[in-house]
Amino acid sequence: MRQDARENRERILAAAEQVFGTHGEAGSTEEVARLAGVGIATVFRHFPAKETLIEATLVRHFTGLLDRTRAAAAAPDPTAALTALIRDLIKHGATKLTLASMLGAAPPPAVVAAAGQVKAGVDAVLRRAQATGEIRQDVGVDELYLLIRALTQTTTVSPAPPAVLDRAIDVILAGFATGKGAGR
Known part of the structure; x- marks a missing residue:
């Protein structure tokens, strides 16, 4: 793919994440074309159907999450990295939920694979933080994901002031802590 075509594709995907992540089906x-600074024909040249655009946008979103998860896994302070990752997943989860809801009940294999990679990455960050003794050993990635999803879905439907959301996240983090310095 030519450099300008790659750049157009990236601008289209970034615009689609903003438009569909904010407006859902109404986007x-x-x-997307207007926000990306391209013509509608360019959008359809890259993505022949709205569904393929949404799928690619969600995969791109998961790729960004995976990059942040990998950075957290390599961070020098595992517990602080887990805390920051949980906050990030909750605060930016609305876009993911909105995009995923637009794909229907059976997400495409590329989306399932990308989501699985992110979950495995989150699990690695969690296990690394647990190894410090600051995070409870009886908490698994499934419990973590359930709480992240619950808070994300709730605030997507009924937005909370940032300070309230931060305190709610603090409560979740405190529930994971052993009392040896976690939940920073």
């Missing part, structure tokens, strides 16, 4: 490919 339009025309708005």
Whole structure:
């Protein structure tokens, strides 16, 4: 793919994440094209159907999450990295939920694979933090994901002031802590 075509594709995907992540089904490919600074024909040249655009946008979103998860896994302070990752997943989860809801009940294999990689990465960050003794050993990635999803879905439907959301996240983090310095 030519460099300008790659750049157009990236701008389209970034615009689609913003448009569909904010407006859901009400978002339009025309708005994506406008925001990306390209013509609608360019959007459809890259993504022949709205569904393929949404799928690619969600995969891109998961790729970004995976990059942040990998950075957290390599961070010098595992517990602080887990804390920051949990906050990030909750605060930016609305876009993921909105995009995923647009794909229907059976997400495409590329989305399932990308989501699985992120979950495995989160699990690695969790296990690394547990190895410090600051995070409870009886908490698994499934419990963590359930709480992240619950808070994300709740605040997507009924937005909370940032200070309230931060305190709610603090409560979740305190529940994971052993009392040896976690939940920073």
